[in-house]
Amino acid sequence: GEDVEQSLFLSVREGDSSVINCTYTDSSSTYLYWYKQEPGAGLQLLTYIFSNMDMKQDQRLTVLLNKKDKHLSLRIADTQTGDSAIYFCAEAGGVSGGGADGLTFGKGTHLIIQP
Amino acid sequence: DAGVTQSPTHLIKTRGQQVTLRCSPKSGHDTVSWYQQALGQGPQFIFQYYEEEERQRGNFPDRFSGHQFPNYSSELNVNALLLGDSALYLCASSVGLSVIEAFFGQGTRLTVV
Numbered sequence: 001g002e003d004v005e006q007s008l009f010l011s012v013r014e015g016d017s018s019v020i021n022c023t024y025t026d027s028s029s030t031y032l033y034w035y036k037q038e039p040g041a042g043l044q045l046l047t048y049i050f051s052n053m054d055m056k057q058d059q060r061l062t063v064l065l066n067k068k069d070k071h072l073s074l075r076i077a078d079t080q081t082g083d084s085a086i087y088f089c090a091e092a093g094g095v096s097g098g099g100a101d102g103l104t105f106g107k108g109t110h111l112i113i114q115p
Numbered sequence: 116d117a118g119v120t121q122s123p124t125h126l127i128k129t130r131g132q133q134v135t136l137r138c139s140p141k142s143g144h145d146t147v148s149w150y151q152q153a154l155g156q157g158p159q160f161i162f163q164y165y166e167e168e169e170r171q172r173g174n175f176p177d178r179f180s181g182h183q184f185p186n187y188s189s190e191l192n193v194n195a196l197l198l199g200d201s202a203l204y205l206c207a208s209s210v211g212l213s214v215i216e217a218f219f220g221q222g223t224r225l226t227v228v
Contacts, residue, residue, distance in 0.1 A: 102150070
């Protein structure tokens with residue numbers, strides 16, 4: 001079945017850029033997503049990218065998609081303490097972005113901010 | 116504008132019991148999806164409801180069932196609870212079967228003892 005892989009932890013200094021990486025296996029993925037989860041909270045949609053794009057920028061967030069290598073990354077510029085959270089990569093296929101099994105998530109990357 | 120609301124926030128049940136979780140979608144949304152997030156894991160898709168019917172289903176047993184009401188709110192029912200059903204249950208709402216901009220609720224933390 002489809003799989004989404006992420007490294008479990010990333011530690012960065014406050015003010016530096018954070019780059020969170022993700023690989024996926026489903027070549028039919030239409031949309032790829034980044035969600036943020038703070039402790040004890042639900043998921044917050046940060047951004048998403050359509051598979052025919054290779055880059056999307058939204059304020060401090062930059063998403064890069066390498067469809068050939070099935071690699072997605074999220075860059076957070078000027079990382080702040082409020083960015084400390086778990087970041088989930090997710091993929092979906094189909095024209096509705098829903099795929100056959102909803103969204104498929106990775107296990108999440110814990111972003112740790114050092115002062 | 117209220118976002119996605121889920122109730123209750125926390126729940127403790129005994130093995131073998133049955134539980135019902137509730138979700139009200141974001142205003143203007145008509146599709147509800149349910150996910151199970153075990154500790155330290157990413158969310159896993161359970162099923163999706165649209166027009167009061169189950170439209171898609173993930174790899175979950177029949178003990179997991181649901182319902183969608185005419186006002187688009189939804190319930191998730193789990194029968195014969197197992198210890199392994201302990202998890203955060205997340206509801207997501209979206210428009211018209213698409214999950215392109217799915218908004219998640221805060222979740223219901225279910226503990227089975």
